[in-house]
Ligand SMILES: O=C(CO)COP(=O)(O)O
């Protein structure tokens with residue numbers, strides 16, 4: 558049994574309170590390997606931003622959960638070495654799908670967990686989320702619940718289209734479960750293909766797809782029901798076209814990949830949305846950098862020579878998200 562406080566990590570409670578009051582959002586970046594983690598910690602330290610390190614079930618399986626956890630623990634010391642005296646780093650389980658996985662993360666030093674019962678019937682979602690909250694709160698670990706279904710593949714469930722969170726349900730859900738934050742569905746989705754071409758229009762100049770706007774009316778209705786309550790947006794990669802273009806110009810094939818325009822994420826950050834999840838953009842940056850090295854220097858076979866540039870590009874991406882989109886720079890606690 559390891560408590561996150563002994564590891565120098567923090568839960569999300571204080572960072573969310575400040576984010577709501579300050580009109581910005583905390584970045585929640587997924588990581589699966591050392592280079593991603595280094596880039597996240599360097600960017601958040603350099604920009605003096607609180608940060609949420611997200612570990613998915615897939616990441617636990619890929620990297621070995623014990624190794625990942627130790628990497629994340631090392632992140633606190635690494636941030637200090639980088640000159641960030643009091644880093645605010647939260648280690649969060651992304652899309653936990655059972656009580657057992659959430660408990661195992663709480664017991665091993667995570668400071669926050671998500672229990673995603675959004676694919677279950679409502680009452681089962683309530684019961685499962687409540688059970689996780691009752692366990693996690695004993696150790697001051699914060700819990701994210703989810704209501705509504707994102708389009709695409711989520712939690713191994715495939716949804717043809719999104720089912721927006723129903724504002725009529727949120728008060729009951731939050732009150733009965735006691736969860737600390739709520740992930741909602743207002744039109745975002747996971748991955749690099751968030752919208753089908755037929756849902757979009759085309760920019761006549763560039764020929765690029767322009768996606769439909771997020772359902773800000775649903776967000777507004779939710780915020781009216783839950784004033785001051787922390788809201789989370791999953792599936793918030795913007796799929797930067799510069800990365801897609803580099804990938805496609807260097808042997809890749811990502812036709813019509815499209816994400817959430819950053820302008821909409823900027824707008825959401827100013828509201829009660831205080832956690833924005835970004836994974837795919839980091840994957841795209843990594844892939845773009847590696848493909849370019851492979852194409853430019855076919856003789857290269859030292860992984861440091863292509864993972865290094867990938868790390869640099871992810872660093873730029875994270876800095877950009879923090880300072881230009883979410884506004885979480887210079888927001889560490891006094
Ligand atoms: O929601 C996410 C992780 O939980 C990530 O979403 P993206 O696929 O848009 O990066």
Ligand SMILES: O=C[C@H](O)COP(=O)(O)O
Nearest residue numbers: 587613614615616747836
């Ligand atoms: O929510 C999805 C995250 O992007 C994690 O994806 P993953 O399960 O492939 O690691």
Ligand SMILES: [Zn+2]
Nearest residue numbers: 673675703711
């Ligand atoms: Zn979900």
Ligand SMILES: [Zn+2]
Nearest residue numbers: 747791792834
């Ligand atoms: Zn997600």
